[in-house]
Structure formats: C-alpha cells, structure tokens
Amino acid sequence: MPPASSARASYSLKYTMELNDLYRDVILDHNRRPRNFGGLDPADASVEGFNPMCGDRLTVRLKLDDGKISDIRFEGQGCAISTASASLMTEAVKGCTRDEALRLFERVHQLLTDDAAPPGEELGKLAALSGVKEYPARVKCASLCWHTLASALRSTGPQTLPAVSTE
Amino acid sequence: MTNIALADRPLNFDVHALRRQFPVLARMVRGKPLAFLDNGASAQRPNAVIDAVDDYERHHHANIHRGVHTLSQEATALYETARDRLVEFINARSRHEIIFVRGTTEAINLVAQSYARPLLKPGDEILITHLEHHANIVPWQMVCEQTGANLVVAPIDSHGEVHEEAVVAGMSPRTRLFACAHVSNALGTVLPIRRLIAAAKARGITTLIDGAQAVPHMPVDMRELDCDFYAFSGHKMFGPTGVGVLYGREQLLERMPPWQGGGEMILAVTFAKTTYNSLPNKFEAGTPNISGGVGFGAAVDFLSRMDRDAAQRHEAALLEHATAALSRIPELRIVGTAGEKASLVSFTVAGVHPHDLGTILDEDGIAIRTGHHCAMPVMDFFKLPATARASFAFYNTFEEIDRLAAGVERARKLFA
Numbered sequence: 001m002p003p004a005s006s007a008r009a010s011y012s013l014k015y016t017m018e019l020n021d022l023y024r025d026v027i028l029d030h031n032r033r034p035r036n037f038g039g040l041d042p043a044d045a046s047v048e049g050f051n052p053m054c055g056d057r058l059t060v061r062l063k064l065d066d067g068k069i070s071d072i073r074f075e076g077q078g079c080a081i082s083t084a085s086a087s088l089m090t091e092a093v094k095g096c097t098r099d100e101a102l103r104l105f106e107r108v109h110q111l112l113t114d115d116a117a118p119p120g121e122e123l124g125k126l127a128a129l130s131g132v133k134e135y136p137a138r139v140k141c142a143s144l145c146w147h148t149l150a151s152a153l154r155s156t157g158p159q160t161l162p163a164v165s166t167e
Numbered sequence: 168m169t170n171i172a173l174a175d176r177p178l179n180f181d182v183h184a185l186r187r188q189f190p191v192l193a194r195m196v197r198g199k200p201l202a203f204l205d206n207g208a209s210a211q212r213p214n215a216v217i218d219a220v221d222d223y224e225r226h227h228h229a230n231i232h233r234g235v236h237t238l239s240q241e242a243t244a245l246y247e248t249a250r251d252r253l254v255e256f257i258n259a260r261s262r263h264e265i266i267f268v269r270g271t272t273e274a275i276n277l278v279a280q281s282y283a284r285p286l287l288k289p290g291d292e293i294l295i296t297h298l299e300h301h302a303n304i305v306p307w308q309m310v311c312e313q314t315g316a317n318l319v320v321a322p323i324d325s326h327g328e329v330h331e332e333a334v335v336a337g338m339s340p341r342t343r344l345f346a347c348a349h350v351s352n353a354l355g356t357v358l359p360i361r362r363l364i365a366a367a368k369a370r371g372i373t374t375l376i377d378g379a380q381a382v383p384h385m386p387v388d389m390r391e392l393d394c395d396f397y398a399f400s401g402h403k404m405f406g407p408t409g410v411g412v413l414y415g416r417e418q419l420l421e422r423m424p425p426w427q428g429g430g431e432m433i434l435a436v437t438f439a440k441t442t443y444n445s446l447p448n449k450f451e452a453g454t455p456n457i458s459g460g461v462g463f464g465a466a467v468d469f470l471s472r473m474d475r476d477a478a479q480r481h482e483a484a485l486l487e488h489a490t491a492a493l494s495r496i497p498e499l500r501i502v503g504t505a506g507e508k509a510s511l512v513s514f515t516v517a518g519v520h521p522h523d524l525g526t527i528l529d530e531d532g533i534a535i536r537t538g539h540h541c542a543m544p545v546m547d548f549f550k551l552p553a554t555a556r557a558s559f560a561f562y563n564t565f566e567e568i569d570r571l572a573a574g575v576e577r578a579r580k581l582f583a
C-alpha cells in the first residue's frame with residue numbers, strides 16, 4: 001500500500017488507490033476462494049445473518065470444545081467484502097475462546113469505523129479490511145459475519161436462533 | 168419504447184442545452200464528471216424547480232388556506248396553482264381528483280385504508296402482479312390482515328412481462344381491486360395497462376395504477392386510461408421529495424371516508440360532530456408540504472414545456488444503446504427483456520456482486536442503483552439476491568453509457 005501522502009497527490013490518483021485499498025489482493029483472493037465455506041453438521045451453534053440493504057445472507061456454524069471454537073464454517077451469498085470478511089473471520093477465530101473471539105470482533109469493528117484505529121499486530125490478515133472505512137456504505141458488508149458470529153457465540157445450544165440483521 | 172425506429176432519432180434534441188438546466192449534472196464526483204444513472208430512484212431537479220422553491224421560501228411562505236393576510240393568500244395561490252397544473256398534466260376531470268400526498272407510497276396506503284378496508288369482507292380478493300414495488304404489495308398485505316381478504320398475485324414470464332391472460336386468470340368474482348405498476352422499477356417492463364384496466368372494468372373490479380416510474384418517461388392521460396386510481400411521486404419526475412399525487416375518480420373519492428383527521432380536512436367541528444371538508448381537502452389533513460407542492464408545480468411546468476416526443480425518442484435511443492453496449496460484455500446478463508421497456512437496464516455480471524460493482528462505478532463518477540430495488544419478489548423470481556440497475560432520464564448521454572460499459576468491464580476484470 002502506498003503512503004497516504006502520495007495517495008492524496010491528485011484526485012484521480014487518490015481514488016484509484018483507495019479502490020485498490022478496498023479491494024486488496026487478500027480480499028480478492030478470499031472472495032474467489034473462500035476458506036471454511038460450506039455446512040457443518042453437527043454444529044453447536046448456527047445463526048443466519050441478513051443485510052436487507054443489499055440482500056447479503058450468510059449462515060455461520062461453529063463447534064465448541066473446552067470453551068474454544070474448534071471448527072467454524074460459513075455459507076451464503078454476498079458481495080466480495082462480505083464473503084472475504086467471513087472467510088478471514090473463520091480463519092482468525094478458529095481456536096479462540098468465546099471471549100477472545102468477541103474481543104477480536106470489537107477490534108475489527110473499531111478498524112471498520114474508527115479513523116483513529118490503525119490496524120495492530122493482533123489483527124493479522126484481518127488488517128486487509130482497513131480500506132473499508134473509506135466506504136461507509138460498505139461497513140455493514142464487512143461486519144455482517146461478525147455480528148452473526150457474536151450471536152452464535154451468545155447462544156450455546158444447537159438450535160438455530162432467529163436470524164440477525166444489520167438493520 | 169424500444170419499438171421506435173432509430174432512424175427517427177431526433178436531430179433537434181439538444182441534450183447538452185437541456186443538461187445545463189440541471190446544475191447538479193455539472194458536478195464532479197471523485198474527480199470525474201458525474202454520470203447520474205439512478206433516475207429511477209430519484210431524478211435531479213432543473214433550475215426551474217430550484218428557483219420556484221427558492222422564490223417561495225424567500226418571498227411567499229405562510230400557512231395556506233387559513234389567513235386573510237397577503238402572504239397566506241400568495242402561498243395558497245401558488246400551492247393551488249400546482250394542483251391546477253397537475254389536473255391538466257394528467258388530463259383529470261377536475262381539481263377534486265388531485266389529492267396531494269407525500270408520494271406514491273402514501274397514495275397507495277390511502278387507497279388501501281380508506282377505500283379497500285371499509286369494503287373488504289373475509290374471502291374477498293385483491294389482485295396484484297409479481298413485479299410490484301413493495302409500496303404496491305405491503306399496503307395490500309396489511310389491509311388483507313385487517314379484513315380477512317386474500318392477496319392474489321398474477322405471474323410474470325421469464326422476460327419480466329405481464330400477460331393479459333395471466334391477469335385475467337387471476338380475477339375472480341371475489342376480486343375487489345386490481346393494483347399494478349404502469350412501469351416496473353426493477354425490470355423496466357411497460358405493462359399493457361390499457362388492456363388490463365379494460366379487463367378489470369369489464370368485471371366490475373376497481374383499478375389502481377402505480378405510475379411512479381411511468382410519469383417521468385411518458386405522458387399519461389387519466390381520461391384515456393380510465394383507471395380508478397393512479398399514484399405518482401414528484402421526486403421521480405424532476406420535482407422535490409415529500410410530495411406526490413393520488414388521482415382518484417371523483418365518485419369514488421366522494422364515497423370514501425377521510426384517512427387522517429385534523430385541520431384542513433374539516434368544515435366544522437363540535438365535540439358532538441365533525442363535518443368533513445369537500446374534495447380534495449377531505450384527504451389533506453394538516454399543513455402540507457407547501458414548498459414541495461410549489462416545486463412540484465414547477466416540475467410539471469418544465470415537463471409540459473419540453474418536447475416530450477423528442478425526449479421519449481432520445482430515451483428510447485439511450486435504452487437501445489445501453490442494451491447493445493452491455494450485451495457485448497461477456498458474463499453480463501440483462502434481467503428484464505420485455506418487448507416494451509422504459510429506459511432502464513437491470514443486469515448482473517457473473518463473478519461480480521452488484522454491490523461491488525456499484526462501489527467500483529462510483530469511483531468513476533457513475534451513479535447506479537444496486538440491490539433488490541424494493542422488489543424482493545422479482546429478485547426471488549429470477550433467483551437473484553440483487554441486480555445492478557442503470558436508469559436513464561432524457562438528460563443522459565450516449566457517452567455516459569459508454570463510460571458505464573467501460574466501468575463494468577473494468578470491474579469484471581478486477582474480480583476475474
């Protein structure tokens with residue numbers, strides 16, 4: 001990623017760069033080949049998330065062992081940001097405890113919405129989502145999977161909870 | 168509109184002179200000239216509308232119908248002149264038939280609650296089509312829930328066309344009302360509403376036409392269409408937001424109870440009894456959107472003064488150009504291929520989600536709509552979560568469409 005100062009050198013340059021900043025290679029790659037994509041049976045929690053604004057829909061299913069996320073998969077359809085975010089999320093939270101995963105959610109939420117929150121070490125590949133905050137209309141695309149995960153973690157039983165919505 | 172031969176392409180239609188009357192069209196977005204291709208959601212305003220609202224705000228504002236003072240009389244005259252212009256614009260029979268509302272959505276809700284609700288018995292039916300905007304679905308679902316009536320849906324075909332036989336097949340002795348779009352906002356289909364209205368009328372069925380997407384593109388004539396209700400919004404026809412019209416046949420409006428109670432809609436109030444005002448005020452409780460009404464009148468004036476035949480031919484040429492340019496893009500599918508369409512193209516590109524496409528095109532200064540277009544049943548029918556939609560007005564250009572096609576190509580390559 002080029003330094004911010006050069007990205008602001010001229011209008012057209014700036015915006016081309018911001019677009020590249022949004023659709024980074026990591027995002028494009030996880031959109032093309034989403035990781036941990038598909039069903040999970042049996043699952044300890046399964047929640048469907050829905051973004052009524054764009055019609056994105058995804059289901060997050062996970063297994064817990066000793067209070068840790070031992071497996072997590074997602075399926076559904078969405079835009080590149082939503083698909084890549086879900087794919088990156090499943091990689092990031094596998095092996096995490098419930099609390100660790102929820103803390104990571106907080107950090108990602110900050111990254112997506114707070115200008116003053118630079119990506120830190122602990123975010124790893126999730127830092128690729130930092131370009132999203134320049135596109136307020138797209139923040140919900142990136143956060144849908146995380147809201148869905150949080151809802152899944154707050155449930156523990158195997159039942160399907162009512163779908164969550166970004167609205 | 169596609170059936171107009173391109174050979175007739177107007178030579179006298181000066182799109183650039185027209186564009187200069189719409190100040191926002193000159194602005195830059197993200198360093199590029201704005202290409203505004205989201206007119207179906209809301210159209211831009213010409214100076215004539217902006218100036219009329221400005222003049223009203225600066226010099227004439229007061230509450231209407233209530234004062235003997237000069238400003239109140241001026242405001243009343245300006246607002247009521249807008250109603251007169253609308254009578255002429257849609258060839259209604261009188262001012263009594265033009266009810267000012269917030270927009271199409273409110274117009275349809277008014278008919279659902281004030282006309283349909285008192286009439287419907289359990290087992291009665293309301294007939295709509297599969298391509299309706301949510302504004303022409305949900306108010307009917309609500310009134311069905313309130314009365315025990317049933318909502319019946321006439322199918323569309325794979326081109327997004329509504330066939331007369333399919334609608335007639337949906338009519339039964341219990342059908343009390345038939346409501347459909349004049350033009351589909353999600354697909355562009357122009358419905359054969361003359362025939363549909365005639366078929367309903369022959370069976371004694373009341374008709375409501377959602378004209379939100381038709382009025383910006385073509386002249387409409389209430390006496391010729393012969394429907395009972397017709398609804399449209401000011402903001403889609405180059406006027407302000409927050410104002411629209413419910414046209415209703417006077418005999419029906421007369422028989423309907425008021426919708427909301429308050430000031431303006433009464434003649435006399437005692438605690439024992441209230442006498443309702445006459446039409447159209449009976450349905451216009453409370454202080455209306457006065458400046459919006461004034462701007463709406465100016466928009467109608469603007470449209471009435473322009474050569475609408477030439478504008479329509481230009482839009483038909485834009486549609487033809489866009490259809491051809493987009494069809495050349497591999498993996499692109501046009502959704503909605505009716506024989507007669509308004510100047511609007513809904514499409515999907517394999518491998519590129521419409522939402523991503525919208526963001527990428529915005530980077531080029533191109534505004535399109537992406538999503539379900541408030542017509543989720545249409546999306547379900549085509550088994551799509553969303554589409555991208557470019558919707559044109561007479562001020563759009565061939566060059567803007569070429570930029571659209573180039574942007575789509577760019578997005579396709581990014582995600583390939």
Ligand SMILES: Cc1ncc(COP(=O)(O)O)c(C=O)c1O
Pocket residue numbers: 207208269270271272273300302303348350351352377379380400541
């Ligand atoms: C076909 C159709 N009907 C109804 C509406 C609702 O219009 P409004 O939001 O102005 O009430 C729209 C606007 O999107 C529309 O396209």
